[in-house]
Amino acid sequence: MHKLTLILLSLILAVSGCSAFVPPNQQVKAACSEPDAKLQINGGEIYTGSAELDVRRDKVFSYACLKPGYYPAQKAVSYSISTTGVMDFVGSMIFLIPIVGIFTPGAWHLDETDTRINMVKYQ
Numbered sequence: 096m097h098k099l100t101l102i103l104l105s106l107i108l109a110v111s112g113c114s115a116f117v118p119p120n121q122q123v124k125a126a127c128s129e130p131d132a133k134l135q136i137n138g139g140e141i142y143t144g145s146a147e148l149d150v151r152r153d154k155v156f157s158y159a160c161l162k163p164g165y166y167p168a169q170k171a172v173s174y175s176i177s178t179t180g181v182m183d184f185v186g187s188m189i190f191l192i193p194i195v196g197i198f199t200p201g202a203w204h205l206d207e208t209d210t211r212i213n214m215v216k217y218q
Contacts, residue, residue, distance in 0.1 A: 113193070114179045117201025120149035121208065123172070127160035128213045135159045152177075153200040158212075165214045177204040 126145035127134050134142040136158050137150075150156045152174060159169040176184075180202030186193035196202055 114177070114183050114196030114201035115199045117152075117177070117179055117199070119151060119153070119200035121152040121205050123148060123150050123156060123205060123207075124209045125158045125170075126211045127162070127168075128211065129160070129162050129165065132160045132162035132165070132214060135161065150205070151200060152205055153203040156205060158210075160212045160214055162214060165216050168212045168214050170210060170212050172205050172207045172210060174203045174205050177202060 124145065124147045125134060125136065130144040132144060134144060134146055136142070136146060136148065137156065140146075155171055155173055157169065157171040159167060161167050180197055183193040183196035183202060187197070
């Protein structure tokens with residue numbers, strides 16, 4: 096009986112905090128409807144037309160599309176708790192250690208990973 100308890104405890108510890116093992120970044124594709132528009136990611140890096148990059152899964156991701164003759168357009172993508180985050184939360188109700196995973200970026204995911212902004216031309 097003691098051996099079975101030890102094995103079960105070891106298994107619980109091994110699978111607890113799953114979110115802690117999920118990568119902190121998530122791949123995102125951002126695009127403007129105009130292929131030659133300037134695409135600015137999180138107020139920093141500038142690309143042309145579209146970009147595919149890794150961003151933090153526990154932070155709001157935003158980008159803007161700029162082109163002369165068009166209204167500036169921007170979009171923000173929020174994040175929410177992931178399935179592994181929910182499993183960590185539920186697991187922490189049974190055994191406290193999985194709560195560690197909730198405090199890591201792996202417990203979250205971006206709400207959209209393939210985004211596009213339609214730009215509107217000046218009248």
